[in-house]
Amino acid sequence: MSAQITPMSTADAQRVETVLHRIAPKWTTHVVHAIAKYGPEMRVADVAQHVTALSPSYVSKRLASMSEAGLVTRDGAFDRAAPYRLSSAARTLGPVYRTLAQWSSDHIDHTPQGRYDRIEDALQRLQLPGTTETVRLFAEHGSMRLPQLAERLGTSEQFAATRLNRMQADGLVARTGDRHGAPYVLTDAGEALGPVHTALQQWDSRHTTALAPVVPAAERTLNSPAQSARTAAALRRSAAPSSLFSHPPVPPPRVPTAVTAASHPSRGR
Template identity: 70%
Template sequence: MNPHDQLAEPTPAMTTADAARVENALRQLAPKWTTHFVHTIAKYGPELRVRDVAHHHPAINQPYVSKRLAAMADARLVNRDATFDRWAPYRLSSGARTLGPLYRAVAQWSSEHLDRPPQGRSDRIEDALRRLHLVDTTEVVRLLSEHGSMRVGHLGERIGVSEQLIATRLNHMQADGLVARTGSRHGAPYILTDAGRALAPVYAAVQQWDHRHSAAPAVRMPAAARTLATGADTARTAAALRRSPAPTGLFSHAPATQPRVPAAVTAASRPSHGR
């Protein structure tokens, strides 16, 4: 048998610690203009000064561009040598240069599963990352993927937050098209929408990128203390990421049976475009 015809080994199901790592990585990539600036430096670089980046984005002023690039440097997405030149140009880190597979997975998920996403590729990616990076979103998706449906109180117990807090987060996820309630009565369980169930390739791409560019252990931390700890990037890991397709079996456990949701309820859970 041709080895290429053999089925790939199933990807282990995502754990709570994995969900925390994914969430931390998404939080570094989600701030507005981050994707735009990565694409701008990649297209017009390899190095650009603040004023050069601002030139390509006339809708925002130069001080704001400088502030966002400094935040991106703290996240190790860009770097510069400003020891002798405070106007030194920024260049993409090796981690940022390997964001292509992650961005492609996010853009494809957005195009296929979100209701009327923005048309521009960078805008579409940033819109999707905005929906996915909020605290505990990844863990909610993981739990609903595993259990099929769960009530607010049960989700709060499993995640370790109050019922009121998790209810607020679920409202955001419902507005963003990731979850839906199975009925209109108070306490009705939540399930994943089609968009939520299709997130496995996105999370796999985030994990692959993070594992190659972060030295942080996969440990779940309190929400207030969650940060992304990144380590030194290498050419070898960057090349490996380019060669490795993102697996689609992240939720490798047997899919839980999904309750039927009335059409009116599903329609109400579509993404909000005003936020």
């Protein structure tokens, strides 16, 4: 097993994929950034004004999906004009975003591009079902042929082949030769996913699986309704932490091990 990969179980891989399903839909990162920078509360039209590539109708649909994913909240569920604000989970996505940007810069794309475009591109490479489990299996078993991978995934060879083709295009796996049936291995980018998977699991532990502390009844009675209302209002006015999208200086990228041209078919989106 590569020293760069943090050992994971199948349950860990599924957990990572569940988090990716929440945060990876296209334009989610840009919307989170817009509210974090220009909020703390923004209406649909305000978000569309700052994410100019999106129409107000698309922004409305994206925000509705993000609300279902627990990334944004709003007062008045039936008030279409009510503004959205980031949830506590979304306000702590900074470490995940920084890790994704660093991984992309080091191993995927060395060309200059916008920070949030880079994060979104990284998420699109990782978010498809079965990708994380496939990476885990290669990390555990080393090189594998298609039938071996399909057996360990518990799926058809057709599905496994489709997933491998996409992962080749995304720079995560490569074939070790041109002949039919040649085994596959992880690329440098695939082997370096450990910090990304760790960041996703830590974020999930903080906001999804952690149990809320039990407050004794005697303490609950000390909080009057008026005090609770004032506290809620203060939280709504609180801006997202400035560290959400801050990041340390990025060192010069490391050029990964060369992979044969046959290992990099054209990416299809």
